Amino acid sequence: MKIGIIGCGNMASSIAHSIKQSIGAQLFCYDIDTDKANRFSQVYGAIRMNNEIETVESSSIIIIAVKPKDIFDVLEKIKDGISEKIIVSIVAGISISKIKEVIGDKKIVRVMPNINISVQKGVMGICFSEEVTNDEKEKIINLFKSMGEVIVTYEKYMDAITAIFGSGPAFVAHFIESFVDAAVKLGFPRQESLNLILTLFEGTVVNMKNNMLTTQQIKDMVTSPGGTTIEGLVEFERRAVKGAIIDGILKAFERSKNIL
Ligand SMILES: NC(=O)C1=CN([C@@H]2O[C@H](COP(=O)(O)OP(=O)(O)OC[C@H]3O[C@@H](n4cnc5c(N)ncnc54)[C@H](O)[C@@H]3O)[C@@H](O)[C@H]2O)C=CC1
Numbered sequence: 001m002k003i004g005i006i007g008c009g010n011m012a013s014s015i016a017h018s019i020k021q022s023i024g025a026q027l028f029c030y031d032i033d034t035d036k037a038n039r040f041s042q043v044y045g046a047i048r049m050n051n052e053i054e055t056v057e058s059s060s061i062i063i064i065a066v067k068p069k070d071i072f073d074v075l076e077k078i079k080d081g082i083s084e085k086i087i088v089s090i091v092a093g094i095s096i097s098k099i100k101e102v103i104g105d106k107k108i109v110r111v112m113p114n115i116n117i118s119v120q121k122g123v124m125g126i127c128f129s130e131e132v133t134n135d136e137k138e139k140i141i142n143l144f145k146s147m148g149e150v151i152v153t154y155e156k157y158m159d160a161i162t163a164i165f166g167s168g169p170a171f172v173a174h175f176i177e178s179f180v181d182a183a184v185k186l187g188f189p190r191q192e193s194l195n196l197i198l199t200l201f202e203g204t205v206v207n208m209k210n211n212m213l214t215t216q217q218i219k220d221m222v223t224s225p226g227g228t229t230i231e232g233l234v235e236f237e238r239r240a241v242k243g244a245i246i247d248g249i250l251k252a253f254e255r256s257k258n259i260l
């Protein structure tokens, strides 16, 4: 499989790392920033191309991994070389119909991954334009399945997937950070606390998954009547922590709907 990547930033690196670990496809890459392209090429064994159109010509699947403000420049440059090739956009908030306005009725796939694909633990939404055949859909789904869990969905759900799963790792990191700050406030060193708190999060997740526990069951098992945990939970409720988290995710959702 020949995969071209346009834009060699954070997400492209996560994708390339995962592809290298799992399926070992031949990679071609281009970035407007030559230093970034060179580094990417060295780290992931990708062949560096001189421009966007060369990248398209060398590949059968082309992943566009630039920021939303840059995608239309890229599409303008590649539109005449696409033909029957598959364009995969991971760009947040840019719909298939917006992409078609520039390149026409081509085979287009929208994927909303998250950075956890670099450790094969991504959760990603995928939707297709009607030009993509069933065989091609299967090929793309299998490619991304090697990076984590795939939700094949309708495009109308992509903004929600962006807010929950695309942005999710940053939100989770923010919660982890609040635990670490609390540990530091209580006199523990930051690095050691971070490692232990990562085990706390991981342990809770593995416990819930292995024993099929709900969040309520975990809370019931931990919260002794008149004990310490209920003091913390009551304070979280008083400060509407859950409401603030939901509102934060809804803000990300609104932004995904109106990114440009
Ligand atoms: N970072 C994340 O966690 C996620 C990001 N996304 C989406 O992925 C896309 C990329 O995000 P990041 O990797 O975080 O951004 P980034 O800023 O790390 O990478 C973007 C790269 O595109 C390059 N670039 C800009 N214009 C270009 C052009 N005309 N031709 C070639 N390269 C060009 C930049 O030099 C840069 O290296 C964004 O559209 C974002 O919405 C989607 C899911 C998660």
Ligand SMILES: O=C(O)[C@@H]1CCC=N1
Pocket (backbone or CB within 6 Å): 092, 162, 166, 167
């Ligand atoms: O913050 C962003 O816009 C991108 C999309 C999802 C994660 N990062």
